[in-house]
Amino acid sequence: MSWMVWTMPTAIFFSSIAAMLAGMTIWEILSPTIERKGFLPIATTRGDRLFIGLLSAAFIHLGVIGFTALSIWIALAVSAVWLLVLMRWG
């Protein structure tokens, strides 16, 4: 496995993604999601909103890293807030 050159941040990153997927699965088993229409232009399920949230978080990070001098932690915070908003009202 050494050729995969793991680092602590990436390990944390993938673990949290895995944890999120596991959490979503358990949540889904306990209370199945219902497709609904929020402020997004399409009807979405919980999983869809998580995906949209993660994808937009990736682009937020890229934007902050590439085109501003802001700290990456700001991007992370903005993404987290955006993800929550999306999950609740999207």
Next chain:
Amino acid sequence: MAEITLKGLAHSYEKTPKGASDYAIRQMDHVWHQGGAYALLGPSGCGKSTLLNIISGLLEPSEGDVLFDGQRVNELPPEERNIAQVFQFPVIYDTMTVFDNLAFPLRNMSTPEYRVKPKVLEVADILELTPLLNRKAKNLTADEKQKVSMGRGLVRDDVTAILFDEPLTVIDPQLKWKLRRKLKEIHERFNITMIYVTHDQLEASTFADKIAVMYEGQVVQFGTPRELFERPAHTFVGYFIGSPGMNFMAVEFRDNQVMFGSQPLPVNEAMERAVADASNSVEITSNNIKLGIRPEFIAISSSPSADSVPIQVTSVQDLGTYSLLTFKLNEQTFKARLPEGHSPVGETAFARFDDAHVALYIDEYLVEAGHE
């Protein structure tokens, strides 16, 4: 306005048809009068749709002529025949609204918009499509779609005949009835010739004034529903019309009697003579002589009478307003219809065939026993 005449018409999908079996339509002559409501009835594969497509011009017949008011239109394409056709599966233009769908044929003829609108509204009103006019046609239900495709035929002022190719196949049963009534209503209002293809005898007889029954590429009988029921001109009509269909017995004339296998049949004198003539005739080589009787005209009783034959009862089915009795005679299965409240019968019983309703078929075609 348009009397549609088929003269010596025949059609084959093969380039060089060899025998009769290569023909989808065998040589036929037929006249559809202006303003009639006709049904073309027959099993699948008998050539109904082929015939319809020849009339509408989608197919060019390989032999014979199609005449509209005496003028030959064989080569005329459908767009110039002033005919509308409604297909088995509703054909609608998905991306257009219902209004645009109905206006489509008019706009194709570059009708000015001020004339399109009232016409479309009128037709939509008749077909009860007004509330849907602004909806996308794609999202309609099957019956609404079928009404739209009918409407496209009705908007054109010049349409002289509408052809229906099993238009109710995809419609729910309870809506079928409603749509059929609508068709009837439209027919009365517009005085348009309508030809309705179906394999459902009930549909045919509720819609049409006259029914043409097709069998193996030929119209074997053309008549009112009543005529088809009472005097089937061909064994196929007897078998196809009525439920259950006619019973047939292959008979011969032997020992001065009409014999059904080993069973002598008591028939009236005229019939006996006709069967005797047929049996002795040199022209009838196939020896194909049949007697037909509808289940409705077989009387069953527990005791024998002078003109009855003994039978073995196989089963009795109670169908509410009547019972259906299955019996065996000379190893052949027969059906008889017993009126409500008929006294029960045992395993052996006696059947009497109503003389007036026994029909004689030679080579599958009806022969009037008294008139020979």
Next chain:
Amino acid sequence: MNNKVPNNRAWLLVLPMLVLVAFSAIIPLMTVVNYSVQDVLGPNARFFTGTEWFQSMLNDDALQAAFLRQISFSLIILAIQIPLGIGIALIMPKRGWQASAVLILITLPLLIPWNVVGSIWQIFTRGDIGLMGWGLRELGIEYNITRNAGDAWATIILMDVWHWTPLVAMLCYSGLRSIPEAYYQAARIDRASKWAVFRYIQLPKLTNVLVIAVLLRFMHSFMIYAEPFVLTGGGPGSATTFLSQSLTTMAVGQQDLGPSAAFSLIYFLVILLVSWVFYTTIMNMQKDKPPHGGA
């Protein structure tokens, strides 16, 4: 037909496939992510660099230029191939041996290995031994793909049109074949012109396959590598260096693992976004089908 049964045991049927695809997709992806935050110099020499690579890649002029070239290339070939493919599908024979023969001929370019496609065109366009290059020179047209960027572009586009239009044409052809005859018959009876038949019957029925065609063509054109590499080697200069080639040069040629990994991830995110938009559009289009009724 559309009412599927909820059944989580269906996962068992998906599992073998999942293991195989995950092996080929997820482990390499994780590795790429790991690379992207480090400077890997050797088996035991690596340094954590954080987001540095991402920052430099996003601001790399050469890559931005390659990205713009890539986008223009994809848009140009879509603009040519989609209408051309529809046109060819419309004039292809519908039945008989001619239909089979045309089908086989048309699909031919699709079945040629991509670098052979490059070779074929490289030979074909050479001034000394290629028919096209020689022909153009005989006609007195200045044509040289190793010197003139315009010629190189035109040739690559021509090659891609030659190579991939058959896919669009075949998709449209099978879309057209699925239109029931009754639609054409009804249109004749309604006196629709040829244009009206195309506009209101054929085109609407083609939307489904066209979305697939656009999606596949966009994605494939975005990762085009072997053909231009063989044909022009990215030149003249970097006039025809597309994204995949920049990436491969960086990762394999220069062994710059960190930057190329970061760049791959950016590239991948863009692809992901585009495919998600397309996919959602397709899915929503299919949902628009009548909620009840229909056969």
Next chain:
Amino acid sequence: MSYKLENSQRGEKYNTIFSKISPAQRRNRNARSRWRSRLLLGLYLVLMILPIYWLLNMSLQTNSEILGSMTLWPQNLTFDNYIGIFTNSSWYMGYVNSMLYVAMNMLITICVALPAAYAFSRYTFIGDKHLFFWLLTNLMAPPAVFLLPYFQLYYSVGLFDTHIAVALAHCLFNIPLAIWILEGFMSSVPKEIDETAYIDGYSFPRFFVKIFIPMIRSGIGVTLFFLFMFSWVELLLARTLTATDAQPIGMIMTRTSTASGIDWGTLAAAGVLTIIPGILVVYFVRNHIAKGFALGRT
């Protein structure tokens, strides 16, 4: 309100029935438009074939003729280039290698894709839509991204330079593609078939093999065609994962450029030979291909 139309109005309209165009004129016009489309199609086909013809032409010439003068067809027909390929094991083994990993990939892919496609077409399960989308993204993943990790992954599990390595690597895009196509075909088979079979006492595996697979035969044929196509034409991964023992023909072709220049004749002959398997495959599925190209989605 009365809907009865004025008879006079109808009569007037009715006169349009016989238009000004005679049947002969119309037939002419139809024939002309048919010929025009034949001509356009022919033109396209000729332009399309031309580069391939040129390759064939060169493969039948000697290098001196290729480089010497421009000839539209071989003046001195020679099969030396082909003979050279078929008598040199390092050449023809390239074909064997390519065929081998393509066949392995088709087998593996179809085996795992069939049950998975069935699951997608018949059931809903947690995460089904997202899983499906994830699969499709693999179809779009540029292989360039994965080259190095692939090399290391297969090297570390000891599969480097084997046929199975390429076959497994091609699963990355072929499995999603197969599932996508098969799902379309399977969804067009009514669910009632499954239910009837279960009522008749079929177990799932028996039903799947005996009833369901025969029903989507043409779909499977078309899928195999696509699997062949994409595995056969892909070279970036195949090149990265092989060195000598399993090297694909496309790679061996690059050897034609030597210090003394490029051996054009052999290059062309090798190129022609890479086209032939494709022609054979498309010939076998020609009757299903028209339907299959819509990926079961029309």
